[in-house]
Each structure stands twice: as C-alpha cells, then as structure tokens.
Amino acid sequence: MLFNSGMATSSPSIVWPVVHHERRALLQDLEPLPAAQWKTQSLCAGWDVHDVLAHVIDSAKTTRLNFIRRMIASRLDFDRDNAVGVGLEKTEEPARTLNSLRAVLSRTSGPPAGLATRLVEAFVHGEDIRRPLGIRRDYPADHVATALGYQVRTSRKMGGGKEIADGWSLVATDTHFHHGSGPAVEGPAIALLLAVSGRPIRHDEVSGPGAPVFLQRLGIQ
Numbered sequence: 001m002l003f004n005s006g007m008a009t010s011s012p013s014i015v016w017p018v019v020h021h022e023r024r025a026l027l028q029d030l031e032p033l034p035a036a037q038w039k040t041q042s043l044c045a046g047w048d049v050h051d052v053l054a055h056v057i058d059s060a061k062t063t064r065l066n067f068i069r070r071m072i073a074s075r076l077d078f079d080r081d082n083a084v085g086v087g088l089e090k091t092e093e094p095a096r097t098l099n100s101l102r103a104v105l106s107r108t109s110g111p112p113a114g115l116a117t118r119l120v121e122a123f124v125h126g127e128d129i130r131r132p133l134g135i136r137r138d139y140p141a142d143h144v145a146t147a148l149g150y151q152v153r154t155s156r157k158m159g160g161g162k163e164i165a166d167g168w169s170l171v172a173t174d175t176h177f178h179h180g181s182g183p184a185v186e187g188p189a190i191a192l193l194l195a196v197s198g199r200p201i202r203h204d205e206v207s208g209p210g211a212p213v214f215l216q217r218l219g220i221q
Helices: 012-030 035-039 049-061 064-073 078-089 094-103 116-133 141-153 189-196 211-217
Strands: 169-172 184-187
Touching: 012 049, 012 094, 012 116, 035 049, 049 078, 049 094, 049 116, 064 078, 116 141, 116 189, 141 169, 141 189, 169 189, 184 189, 184 211
Parallel strands: 169 184
Antiparallel strands: none
C-alpha cells in the first residue's frame, strides 16, 4: 500500500515551487561556507560537496533534447554523463559555482523523467551536501513523501530504490506514507528517502521490527 497525504500528485504547479524553494535554501546554506569545507566528502561516493552542487546545477540546466544528445555521447552510461556534467559546471572558485546556482534558481527544465525526480534531486542532493557539513534542514514531509513514493516504485538502474524497498513495510512517522509489506521500518520521510536512494542514515533515524536488519542490509553496522 502506498498513501501520501497533502501532495498526492506531482503536478508542475506544486512541484516547481518546492524545487525552487529548495534551491534558494541550499544557496543560503552554502553562501557562508568556508573555502576548506567545499572539499568535504558528500554522501555521494567519490564526490565532494562542490561536485554535488555542480551536478545540481547541471541537472537544472538539462533539457530533454540535451539529455538525449549527451546520453548518446556517453553511450547510455549515466555515471559517465554525470561526470561530464560535473566537469562542465564545477569551477575553480566555489563562489563562481554558487553564481551559477543563482542563475538556475527558477528554471523548470529537466531530463525526460517523471516530475517527481525533481523533488528527489532537491531533497537527496540537499542532504548529500548538508549532512557531512553538519547543516540541518527541516524538509516538507508531504513533498518528501512524494519523492519517496517515486523512488520505491523505480528500479535502481533508473536511479530509484525499488529493490532496496522490496520486502519491507516502510512507514513515515512525520506524514501519511506507508509502502510495502514485511517487517516494519519506521522513520521520518527524509530518512526513508535517503535509505532507498542508497545513502547512509543514522541508526536512531529508523525504528520498528525490521529496522536492525534493514540497516544491516544497507551496510550500516
């Protein structure tokens, strides 16, 4: 069963204002960041926080036609294409990269995928950057649940987390979200979203009968 409260659909009139708000919030959090901290390892393996920001900018600039052209050039290798995008947008000076973020704050373009992917990008990459830096943000739980709903229905090869979610009853404690069957894993929607997106979470973020084994299978000891 899957049930979201508040935001049950991914309509453009709802999604884009949320995405734009999250981009502005990320900009505000990163503007005072000391130079040395830009090299902090993010939650994305092999990427520092500057790399993730460059990816966020590249994703915001992506159009459907541009995406198709780049995927052909990268031989349908998503990782290779992402690396190209980071290389295009990452500058020598983080301040210049932040200027590029300012320039895309209100864009409404993206790759040819479900609109909910824009929410996934905003929330997951926001935490990819914030958590290692010790920056805390309270995300809108209903909108996070929409992103989570997308991830648990989408295979990992397409950037989702269906295989991670299979076999568990995932229950958000801060909004009406319940997906799947099996041992219950309960926690805030953002923690569940990160987990099914292949990101590490803290032990104390989830509870329930299934939590210990769920964390173990995520590689969290």
